[in-house]
Amino acid sequence: MSCSTSSNQNNISDEIQGKINAHPCYSEGAHQHYARIHLAVAPACNIQCNYCNRKYDCSNESRPGVTSAKLSAENAIKKVLYVGGDISQLSVVGIAGPGDALANPKKTFDTFRMLQEKAPDLKLCLSTNGLRVADYIEEIVKYNIDHVTVTINTIDESGEIGSQIYPWVHFNHKKVWGKDGAKLLLQKQLEGIKMLTDRGILVKANSVLIPGINDKDLPNVAKKLKELNVFIHNIMPLLSSPEFGTKFGLDGVPSTTDQEVMQAQKACGVDMKLMSHCRQCRADAVGLIGEDRGDEFLTESFTNMSFEELETRYDIDGRKRKHANIENWRKHLELANKRIKLEKASKKELSSNGKTKLVAVTTSGEGMINMHFGSAQEFLVYEAGDKAIKFVMHRKIESSYSGADYGEDYNPIDEIKTSLKDCDILLTAKIGECPMNDLNEIGLICDEEYAHKPIEKSVHDAVIKHFYQKTKEIG
Structure with a gap:
């Protein structure tokens, strides 16, 4: 079945439909049925964003960069098996921080390697700022990571807009500041996105809407993403409360309103397919999009269990039956909704x-x-x-x-x-x-x-x- 009941999805190939059908981020139609888990194995980051503050041991905030605990690759796999035993609609596992997945390449790819062995039924995703995609494209292909999210907030080649968002970029063992850093980041982002789409990897582009800084440039971003064959564009509101501790928050830059997001979606949707159901999840999010059950699966619950115990708990055959039931329900729901x-x-x-x-x-x-x-x-x-x-x-x-x-x-x-x-x-x-x-x-x-x-x-x-x-x- 398709990711929506719309006839305007007929131009999506069966291969791509298969990739997105059970992916709650890439398919709005899947997000009320399938769950995801983010593994916080990547603490380091190679750029500084004025909207980001990576917080650890924080259970009362729901936004990117926040996690309650960092995991080793081995404990990350144990967590997936443990959670998958309870949440049988789990279909996707991603590495989204709390830093950048590709700024922590060994931890990231060790985790994906073990996931292929222990949980082969799950779709694999990573999120990145795009700075190091070109350096690790072969590893991304090798481990069958067929969904990659790249955060790209501007395509201004002068670096003027980017320098207001990123104070510095760390590349080749040195920090590149201001406009030069922003221009370097953009160059690497565009190069990396093209490499991904050329290899048939589905790319979701995230853009943080920062009124007064990049709002006028986002339609240009959408046009460029379409040229690069990006699958879907996600326009996210700036979350900028002072208690978050970000530079924008401390400087009094207001959070983006729902109405401002709708205006940006209208401007960008002319060129790109949009993701409208994003919840800006934590780096350790668990469950359906829109819920976070992370507190139910504390590290001490699974670290002392053996892989044999956990694989039995995971029950891959039982999970397959659950997913078949979900698809049957979705077919009936599609008929009930009458394709409107x-x-x-x-x-x-x-x-x-x-x-x-x-x-x-x-x-x-x-x-x-x-x-x-x-x-x-x-x-x-x-x-x-x-x-x-x-x-x-x-x-x-x-x-x-x-x-x-x-x-x-x-x-x-x-x-x-x-x-x-x-x-x-x-x-x-x-x-x-x-x-x-x-x-x-x-x-x-x-x-x-x-x-x-x-x-x-x-x-x-x-x-x-x-x-x-x-x-x-x-x-």
Whole structure:
């Protein structure tokens, strides 16, 4: 089955469909069904980014560069086998830091070598800033790492934009500062990406949206990525709270808003297929995208177990049966949703009158509206008309409405109202009268009718119900 129900995916070959079908990062359609694990085996980094602060032993932040523990290659494999025994929908293992995978080549490739031996059913990924891709392209091919993420934030050849993002780049045993470092990094990124795509490796490009610095350049980045045959472009918001300890955060540079991300997606989506469901995961993330079960799998749980015990626990045949069941469910879900989702569409393709609505959804996964409003810490947002719908983004909040840990100075409904201020409908499994009244104040329609029903068809039906039917009745 395809990564979405859209007919505009027919130009993707069967080979690529096979690579992305169970990959939650490369396929929006897979991310509610399949899980991933990131292995924190790569602590060193060879560039400095003003939006990054690599934190260790940090369990209360969910963003790149953060991890609770560094792992040896051997313990990383043990963790995969241990986690895979509990989370049978695990399909992908990646090395995403907390530094740069290719700045730690021995640890990275030792880990991938053992993964091939012990967990051959998993897809292998790595994330990198791109500085050393050309140096390790043969190892990437050798270990069948067929998904690589490269973070590229600008293609400004002058180095002016890059120097505002990267103070220095470490290459050939020395630091290269300012514009010279930024130009060197860009040269190596473009060279490395071409090497990857020339060898048939799927590339996801990450770009951090930094308003006032690279926002105007990102459409140029998207055009260049298309020329290089990059598979998908992920535009991520700058996370810049002062407590994160990044230079941008300490300098008072504000975090990117959801609306700014949507504007950038609109500008870049003209040229590139976009990833809209990214959660900017930690370097030790475990579970479905949008959840992190890392605290359930502490290092002491598996380090003293033998590989024989762990391989029995992993139960590769049982995992295959689970994945077959997932695919069967997805086929039924696709039929239920009636193929009304497009991955890339204009307002005219979504709506007969060129006007669309934004619909927020609460879900705990499996493509269903199956979460109560009070438990939601994020909302999936869709754009919909009477003809079709498309997924736009997810929106996180600091605490769920029913969360017990927020202080007197913080009321989650205020953040939720800000996050959903441009949305027209909220579809949820259940919502209380008080929060419903609060959301009605900002013009948001709350609807429980579609509880435990498929998301995509429900989004489409709700827009017809609340807007198009009323228009017909008035007419």
